[in-house]
Amino acid sequence: MNPDITRERENATFDVGTLTNILDGGPEKTKRRREIESLVFRDPDFEEEDPNFLSRSERYDQAVRKSAQMVLKLREFGIADPEEIYHYKSCVHPDRPSPLDLHLAMFLPTLLNQATPAQMDRFFMPAWNLEIIGTYAQTEMGHGTHLRGLETTATYDPATQEFVMNSPTVSSIKWWPGGLGKSSNHAIVLAQLYSLGNCHGLHAFIVPIRDMITHEPLPGIVVGDIGPKFGFNEVDNGFLKLENVRIPRENMLMKYAKVEPDGTYVKPPSAKLTYGTMVFVRSMIVGESARAIAKSCTIAIRYSSVRHQSEIRPGEPEPQILDFQTQQYKLFPLLAMAYAFTFVGQYMTKIYHRISGDISQGDFSELPELHALSAGLKAFTTWETNSGIEVCRMSCGGHGYSRSSALPDIYVEFTPTCTYEGENTVMMLQTARYLVKSYRQAKAGQQLSGIVSYLNESQDRRLQPQAVAARPTVVDINDLTSLVEIYKLRAAILVEMAAKSIQQELHRRISQEDAWNNSAIDLVRASDAHCHYVVVKVFTDKLGEVGDTAIHSVLSTLALLYAMNGIAKNSGDFLQAGLLSVPQVLQISVRIKELLSKLRPNAVALVDAFDIHDKKLNSVLGRYDGNVYEQMFEWARRSPLNATEVHESFHKYLKPLRSKL
Amino acid sequence: MNPDITRERENATFDVGTLTNILDGGPEKTKRRREIESLVFRDPDFEEEDPNFLSRSERYDQAVRKSAQMVLKLREFGIADPEEIYHYKSCVHPDRPSPLDLHLAMFLPTLLNQATPAQMDRFFMPAWNLEIIGTYAQTEMGHGTHLRGLETTATYDPATQEFVMNSPTVSSIKWWPGGLGKSSNHAIVLAQLYSLGNCHGLHAFIVPIRDMITHEPLPGIVVGDIGPKFGFNEVDNGFLKLENVRIPRENMLMKYAKVEPDGTYVKPPSAKLTYGTMVFVRSMIVGESARAIAKSCTIAIRYSSVRHQSEIRPGEPEPQILDFQTQQYKLFPLLAMAYAFTFVGQYMTKIYHRISGDISQGDFSELPELHALSAGLKAFTTWETNSGIEVCRMSCGGHGYSRSSALPDIYVEFTPTCTYEGENTVMMLQTARYLVKSYRQAKAGQQLSGIVSYLNESQDRRLQPQAVAARPTVVDINDLTSLVEIYKLRAAILVEMAAKSIQQELHRRISQEDAWNNSAIDLVRASDAHCHYVVVKVFTDKLGEVGDTAIHSVLSTLALLYAMNGIAKNSGDFLQAGLLSVPQVLQISVRIKELLSKLRPNAVALVDAFDIHDKKLNSVLGRYDGNVYEQMFEWARRSPLNATEVHESFHKYLKPLRSKL
Secondary structure, three states: OOHHHHHHHOOOOOOHHHHHHHHHHHHHHHHHHHHHHHHHOOOOOOOOOOOOOOOHHHHHHHHHHHHHHHHHHHHHHOOOHHHHHHHHHHHHHOOOOOOOOOHHHHHHHHHHHOOHHHHHHHHHHHHHHOOOOOOOOEEEEOOOOOHHHHHOOEEEOOOOOOEEOOOOHHHOEEOOOOOOOOOOOOOEEEEEEEEEEEEEEEEEEEEEOOOOOOOOOOOOOOEEEOOOOOOOOOOOOEEEEEEEEEEHHHHOEEEEEEEOOOOOOOOOOOOHHHHHHHHHHHHHHHHHHHHHHHHHHHHHHHHHOOOOOOOOOOOOOOOOOOHHHHHHHHHHHHHHHHHHHHHHHHHHHHHHHHHHHHHOOOOOHHHHHHHHHHHHHHHHHHHHHHHHHHHHHHHHHHHEEEHHHOHHHHHHHHHHHHHHOOOOOHHHHHHHHHHHHHHHHHHOOOOOOOHHHHHHHHHHHOOOOOOOHHHOOOOOOOOOOHHHHHHHHHHHHHHHHHHHHHHHHHHOOOHHHHHHHHOHHHHHHHHHHHHHHHHHHHHHHHHOOOOHHHHHHHHHHHHHHHHHHHHHHHHHHHHHHHOOOOOHHHHHHHHHHHHHHHHHHHHHHHHHHOOOHHHHHHHOOOOOOHHHHHHHHHHHHHHHHHHHOOOOHHHHHHHHHHHHH | HHHHHHHHHOOOOHHHHHHHHHHOOOOHHHHHHHHHHHHHOOHHHHHOOOHHHHHHHHHHHHHHHHHHHHHHHHHHHOOHHHHHHHHHHHHHHHOOOOHHHHHHHHHHHHHHOOOOOHHHHHHHHHHHHOOOEEEEEEOOOOEEHHHOOOOOOEEOOOOEEEEEEOOHHHHHHHOOOOOOOOOOEEEEEEEEEEEOOEEEEEEEEEEOOEOOOOOOOOHHHHHHOOOOOOOOOOOEHHHEEEEEEEHHHHHHHOOOOEEEOOOOOOOOOOHHHHHHHHHHHHHHHHHHHHHHHHHHHHHHHHHHHOOEEEOOOOOOOOHHHHOHHHHHHHHHHHHHHHHHHHOOOOOOOOHHHHHHHHHHOOOOOOOOHHHHHHHHHHHHHHHHHHHHHHHHHHHHHHHEEEEHHHHHHHHHHHHHOOOOOHHHHHHHHHOOOOOHHHHHHHHHHOOOOOHHHHHHHHHHHHHOOOOHHHHHOOOOOOOOOOOOOHHHHHHHHHHHHHHHHHHHHHHHHHHHHHHOOOHHHHHHHHHHHHHHHHHHHHHHHOOOOOOHHHHHHHEEEEHHHHHHHHHHHOOOHHHHOOOOOOOHHHHHHHHHHHHHHHHHHHHHHHHOOOOHHHHHOOOOOOOOOHHHHHHHHHHHHOOOHOOEEEOOHHHHHHHHHHHOO
16 A cells, blocks of 8 residues: 555545445445445456457457346346446446447337337347347437437338338438447337328337348348447447338337328327436436546546655655645545535436426426426536546646546546537527526516526516625625525526527517527526536535534535635626625635645545445556556556567568668 | 538638638748648558557557658658658648657757767767667656656766666656657666766766667666557557666767766756757647647538538528537637637747747847746647637537547647646746746836736736726727737736735745745636736737738637637636726627627638648548538448458357347
């Protein structure tokens, strides 16, 4: 054990294990999580070569091998709880997506939700037993977020009772679905349904794409891998071009909408049912954000505690780089954010489960709010995490660029969350739509409830941007409740400003839609402020649940740092709205520096509390024992370029060059 | 040619060719640049397989082949001007670093600068003819920016008149030098010089590391590749462990410092001489920033002009995504920044050449200012570009993640500039040191000249943070000169605040060094504001040189957008200092939206003016002809995973799984 990191742990003021339990949701959850980790990490069948040393084809091969093993073992051990499966999987493929992800997380659930009993009989068990391997083919080369624009067609032919599937243009080629390129033999294809000359919009169809025995593509199917990407190197994201592919009528998923044998179309009872999955996935992504930034902070903070560099006082030994104020300023606000997002993730899961109970009983009343919240928080947390990971990486100096640090991989595997499951800017605008609608309702005299109830208050107080002098200053900057309050007021003001911008545009006699587009910057800003408020509020509320005094104290410091740092970074908003005075903003800068010093002794313990297994972290810089350099040297020597002392290019190019010059 | 992009070009209000000439520095420079591009891009010897489809060893192999070809061709064509060589190289390895970079850009120049005539005779011609291939081994596993901390030792043995080179610890292993892993047979090693029992600090030694014939490592030399990284996949960044390696006394570079045969150490005449190279490299990096963000903007803006998605007005066809205000808000400020950084790059080169003329005549008076400026601007422009590239990438939706977009590669090849040649935070603090020193001089009554002369004024006006009401508002937000003025005042105020923070810390009776560290956040902020001011000023000054009315108009709009966007993002600073009133900040938000609309028709033309050859851009999304989807499909089909229809993993793992479930 590195002596620096040992000393750090000795200096902590709280019990790490207790905090880990809080993060897991209870001691029994911690215990079970660790059991699952042991199951995987002690299992020789899951041993792997470092993917960084493999070609893409080898990486894909290794991932398929482990996925196949995983399916066997999950059944062997009888692990069936979705959360436990999720955790098991995240150890098998340490936070890397895998070729069978869409089969397990989209193909099977879509069958469960949208297949008729007859379809379940035909498809579910073969899929459960991986005879059928499926994917979910929605996105096209030319169409992502805007589903109505999708071009793939499914035209019903009553004569044969078949659908004829087509990709009519280059831009309509299905593009991106995971597992589509090489692994799947079936795909659930989203296509515009045409029957009897009418278009009925998007519906889902089960399309066999490869032969069940030979795995060769079926006639009319052009399928393959879309090529290397930023991350996702284990996954065969694929393309699919359909050329007059005929499938039986019974391959349309018909639990809700139907096409009768004669071609008559029967509408689904409610469109809202599909919202649930979207909300669920986005809520999960909030948790992913928390895990990604927690991992990054673990690596950067542990490394900063063992790395010595430069000097603070001349003549003294080089200090730990964690002693530099600039290093603390990079990392501790992100550490605070990691805790904030963890609690927001827990909060989202909780309300999702509450509301989905209502939904299953036909009560959709809270769905719009949850939909807006999950969209905005998905965008807010992924954007913040995305840039946060890179701050962590760059805080490790040169070594942050080495694949051995794991930070490059954390980044490339995480960054797609900003785009998939709803592009972030689009998500922010969806939240804004809800906020503006709520604002207008409040203005029309309706009493709002739930998270947007602050928009009621804004009507009462007639908030608007104004000079500091005009507003009495009652904010206590050291009081979290007081800070939550000004975050709330900031959100209220920015929602109002966005709504007014739309109004002003409309006065110029342009259409609603153009007015909306011409106010989009303000709308995104309002959503961002709304989400920021929710995060600060959830973190603050969480403190009320923490009984342990030492932990309460350190978490309060983190919450205060998170809130204050957000204010400092957006001080213009708070000054503009007169929510804070200039002296208060200056005080906050000073307080932030004090909070950094206060957190310094607990920094390593706070990342230890995330309890991320070394094998999951897979980082020479972030190792629990702090023995960084030895391991980095050992890792480098295994690099494929070191397989021979002399690379063949010397003989091929460099040596012959001598005679030519 | 895609009709959308054609229409964009027709709508431009200025002549693209004329602007290209301005960016190149004159029509003859444009012409010569294009000649060099033709030389490379039409040369079949430089044809290559897309590196994304190759293993790392194959990438390295291909890069060595092209580098060897390049050396031959440069001599064949008689290209000797450093700028032209640089440009030729950037076409051969399109903006990718290559294995011989350090040989050409560090090993040869270091010999030129620091070798004695006798050493030139022994080493220069063999190195020039690539018999000797060298690298520059400075960074160690445990030591980067802080050179005094380097641990490698060179101990003089008068008995044999040799230096004994050692890597005494794991952390002292040389780590990162490009070309060290596999390509080089010599290294210039930076080591602590010990002679007659005394340490004389860092000096440079020429160490043979591989056999000239067999290329096998020499005795006592442990050398190899440090393994895969984020980017730099063509380069064999290496490690070097020295175990009692003996080199002749004459292998120490002794143009300045010397060790006599008896071990007597002779000091170098001036330490400032080595500053020049550092300043030069950092100035060059400013230009690299401009090129990287210009490329990224070219890709994102062209793609946004051909990509149709979503809807603004219901029922109408999907609009070009460039019509969304949020998309413009992401990209146009970065486009403005690309222009700003281009002009700052030109400015840096100009003053570097002016001052280096003085230096060669022994006049070092302007060196500290240039040193501070290059350090700060290196950090400022690389950080801004780093995050800007990712904004461009994510503005392309899913396709920005495909390696075919080139954006992932632009990012990974660029991001190391934030760390190498001086870690950015350290750079900002170096600039801050100069600023605080200048501030103190001004306060002590000295009259400052040069770029920091504004610190004189700040003394006169006794600037300090204050409420808006206290300062008369005379700023015309639509006047660039007026905006430059408030950027200047912001810098002055933040320098003063940082200096005062140090002062306050000193009052607490702590040391100078701790006071400095406890004010580091403020110091970085002050440097950032200083650099931001310089960039806005240089861009504004540049407008004065532009005669063409149409181009002057569009560049003025860009400059205004750059300045206003910077204010909007940092509005807290301007409000806090009372430099702008709340209504003015609100007005600026409105004006930014107007400027985006105003730039919209010229956006494609403005990226066309960068005149980046399709082969250099190497992006399916950024193609000049806008034919994105066809090319993306064609690219994907070449992906190695598509070499066979059925991947072997199906037979190995997936098919056998069926019988087990």
